[in-house]
Amino acid sequence: MPLASASSVLERTAPLYNRVSRFIPAFEWPAYADDIDAILRLKKERNAVILAHNYQTPEIFHCVSDLVGDSLALARMAQDSDADVIVLAGVHFMAETAKLLNPTRMVLISDTNAGCSLAESITAADVRALRLKHPGVPVVTYVNTSAAVKAESDMCCTSGNALAVVESLGVPKVIMIPDEYLAQNIAKQTDVEIITWAGHCEVHERFTPNDVRDMRDAYPGVVVLAHPECPPNVVAESDFAGSTAAMIKYVADNRPQKVVLLTECSMSDNVAVQYPELDFVRPCNLCPHMKRITLGNLRHSLETLTHEVLIDPSVAEPARRAVERMLAVR
Template sequence: MEIAKTLDQVRSKLEPSILPHELDEAMDKIARIRTLKKDMNVVVLGHNYMTPDVFYGVSDIIGDSLGLAREAAQTTADIILFNGVHFMAETAKIMSPEKTVLIADMEAGCSLAESITAEDVRMLKKQHPGVPVVTYVNCSAAVKAETDICCTSANAAKVVNSLDSDEVLFLPDAYLAKNVALQTDKRIISWEQGKCMVHEQFTKSDIDAARAQFDDLVVISHPECDTDVTGASDFAGSTSQMERVIAESGKQNVMLITECSMGDNLRSVFPKKNFISTCQTCPHMKKITLDKIIYSLENMVHKVEVDEDIIRRGRRAVERMLEIG
């Protein structure tokens, strides 16, 4: 997905997904935020699950959480505003500790990240001494700091298979762990409490019902879903991979098994495709709004702070992952 560089381009991007009477009001707020960004030397990161007005309207860099943090580390901006959830903003702070990192709403959390604490990881390491710990990037900075290496949904199996061990502690996503277990000979020890409140809602019956209704259908799911869902899909992968799969598919109908705004944002990229969705929405992602972004920037509030020791240890886990690719 490409960012919209001008306000006319923004309007064009938003027209497929925003009602006409709401569009003018949104455009006024977007113009205000763009002025603030320029005056304050701010780079705005927009996660794929943001609503289209935030995603296309004010974002300088768009994508998945780790890709955004990596890109932000390369910018010359003084301030990073992360439009996503809190653990993502923490990852940006880990990668750019010298920059001010803001989030529009400090209460934009994550059920998956909140399912495990650093103390939980220390307990698991005592129970499984010597077993390497892999953490999905969807976790807090404190949890990253307790682990050996991070992974994304796109490279999870590659990271696990790179380790010189027959056993791996894979945290915190239980469903992603199940999907990885199908791609490795290693014994995966998972954290059963860890699930995404959005992706755990999807079922195989959702896919079966869509296939019964639409012949010309490609089903793309996120590996935070259970294996019965990913197994019934044509492709399972990260949000950064979904656009490529749609582009390569000749199918007219697209069913995205992931957070609802992903489909809203891709409609502008593929206007001739018919997107089918059960529309499960993340309430935490939806806490980020244009009004809250304006308030955060104008008042320089909601700064994301991470302890220096956690930054050092968490960055090591992320960098080890980046070395693998």
């Protein structure tokens, strides 16, 4: 890039750098600035929006994204968007959910290998087998699943509304798939009997009760917030458990001077931007799938309109119904 051009890019992106300067050294910023500047231009040209999950890195979350949040928030935002192109800065099942709710719009994901251990833990055939084993029992499916699995389900849920979804069905027993720990944590909060599936998140399953105790010893007074995909014994050791949106709300409402978020580590960086006065302890469990999304491949995705997410209509229709039933639960 010519020197004058590089200088103008840095000037245009300087306000964005101010947002993330605690996490990106100044000497590294030029390596980010060109892609960020190009992405901002391409979004205008394409009438595109970028939806970013809370686990994206700060330069994506705070510098190029239009809408940010957890999976439930992104599902609702996707439905409300009037953009021609939706780019999902997250994993593949999230892009499929955006496509389900926006069937006439182009939905892109910049790396098709951005998967999810939970989504890969169960298939549509597995759901059909569960129905045969438990006839008449409704299936509640976590959104961290493929469209094919959603299509075999009665209703979807997220970690933020799972309890409300389970209880909205008004039945004594449900099948809740695929996250075993989420289902076990919800079961402790309801009289509904929950049949589980042995799927786990490769990030959250690594946390242990000893981790929590060690952090309390190392950082006296730390407030521990756990994601409900963590094992139940980890949730029991924590001060609060909730979805990523619920964690953020807890921080906003309570302003704990020292806090640890037991979830994917980029989220702490993103929340810390909003609350620089708080001390975030960072146990760094990375999601390898979320980290496949980069500024470079987001730029390439907008330049070339790849990779488009397409869903077979015979799958999309029942999967959409399951998601829409979820969205109707408040």
